[in-house]
Amino acid sequence: EDQVTQSPEALRLQEGESSSLNCSYTVSGLRGLFWYRQDPGKGPEFLFTLYSAGEEKEKERLKATLTKKESFLHITAPKPEDSATYLCAVQVRNQGGKLIFGQGTELSVKP
Amino acid sequence: GAVVSQHPSRVICKSGTSVKIECRSLDFQATTMFWYRQFPKQSLMLMATSNEGSKATYEQGVEKDKFLINHASLTLSTLTVTSAHPEDSSFYICSAPPWNLRTGTTGGYTFGSGTRLTVV
Numbered sequence: 001e002d003q004v005t006q007s008p009e010a011l012r013l014q015e016g017e018s019s020s021l022n023c024s025y026t027v028s029g030l031r032g033l034f035w036y037r038q039d040p041g042k043g044p045e046f047l048f049t050l051y052s053a054g055e056e057k058e059k060e061r062l063k064a065t066l067t068k069k070e071s072f073l074h075i076t077a078p079k080p081e082d083s084a085t086y087l088c089a090v091q092v093r094n095q096g097g098k099l100i101f102g103q104g105t106e107l108s109v110k111p
Numbered sequence: 112g113a114v115v116s117q118h119p120s121r122v123i124c125k126s127g128t129s130v131k132i133e134c135r136s137l138d139f140q141a142t143t144m145f146w147y148r149q150f151p152k153q154s155l156m157l158m159a160t161s162n163e164g165s166k167a168t169y170e171q172g173v174e175k176d177k178f179l180i181n182h183a184s185l186t187l188s189t190l191t192v193t194s195a196h197p198e199d200s201s202f203y204i205c206s207a208p209p210w211n212l213r214t215g216t217t218g219g220y221t222f223g224s225g226t227r228l229t230v231v
Contacts, residue, residue, distance in 0.1 A: 034219055041227065043117070043204050044155070046219030087154065096168070097208050098145055099220065101154040 002027040002092050006102035013078055013109050021073040021105045023088030033071050034099065035064050036087040044087055047073075078109045113139050115207050117223025124195055124230055132190045132226045134205035141207040144188035145220070146180060149202040161188045195230045202227050 005024045013019055025033065032051050036044035048057045050066035057064050061082065063074040073086055085106045089099040114137040124130050134144055142163045147155040159169040161182035169175050177199075179191040192199055205223040 036219075036222075041202075041225065043206075043222035043225045046221070049209075049219050089155075096160060097143065098157050098160060099155075099206075101156075103154045106152075 002090070002095075002100055004088060004090055004100050004102040006086075006088050006105050008105060009103065010106045011108070013075075013107070015079055015109055015111050016077045018074070018076045018078070020075070021086055021088075021107070023071040023073070023102055024069060025071070025088075025090050026069075027090055027092045027100070029093035031091040031093045033066055034089045034091070035062075035071070035073055036089065038085045038087055038104070040085075047086075075107070078107075080109045080111050083107055083109045113207065113221040115141070115205060115221045115223040117205055117226060119226060120224060121227045122229070124228070126196055126230055127194055129191055129193045130195055130228060132192075132203055132205075132228075134188045134190075134207075134223050136186045136207055136221075139207075140185035141188070142185060143208055144182060145206045145208075146178075146188075146190050147204045147206065149204060149225075151202075155204065158190075192228065195228070197230045200228055200230045 003026045007022045034049050035047040038044045048064040053068045055066050061076050065072045085104045087104045088102040116135045118133050144161045146158045149155050157170050158173045159167045159180050161167040161180045163182045167180035182188045202225050204225045206220045
């Protein structure tokens with residue numbers, strides 16, 4: 001069964017304290033892995049798409065990496081405005097384009 | 112970039128009534144729309160996939176007669192929660208697959224802003 005697991009469920013950081021979020025996946029065939037940010041009461045906001053092992057993408061303080069079994073979202077010197085829930089999702093081949101989401105990591109950055 | 116407009120953002124309805132949620136693609140044509148529901152502190156669970164001009168495909172365990180999905184045009188998909196009950200209270204979100212104005216593909220799926228449904 002296709003499955004996506006994120007850890008930790010919650011992460012509290014001090015401003016400037018770098019860390020990483022993990023997304024482990026077990027799927028029959030990966031077409032793409034997506035990272036989203038979701039603020040309370042809002043829809044997910046797109047961050048990155050990764051397609052193959054070894055791929056990396058960066059945006060401001062965020063960097064996403066991908067291996068054959070997991071993805072990491074590295075947050076460098078976070079700021080309070082980075083506080084949100086970060087969602088990982090995979091698109092599986094031959095599944096009509098639908099996404100399977102992990103349960104998310106709730107990040108809180110304190111000043 | 113691609114924008115999906117979702118309305119209403121919040122709705123409170125009485126038990127037994129029906130509620131319609133709309134998702135419009137503003138600057139592109141969405142032949143497919145995915146509908147999710149999200150409970151507090153939980154992730155997104157796919158309910159169904161709508162395709163313009165054909166019947167929606169529902170995920171296992173989702174009641175087709177309760178959650179009516181219509182994709183009547185290339186820019187509009189609707190979800191109607193019929194005979195709503197308190198257990199239907201949730202956050203409903205729509206999403207369109209990657210689309211790019213120039214190349215036809217983008218990096219990410221575009222999500223609506225969500226609808227908070229409360230059934231009293």
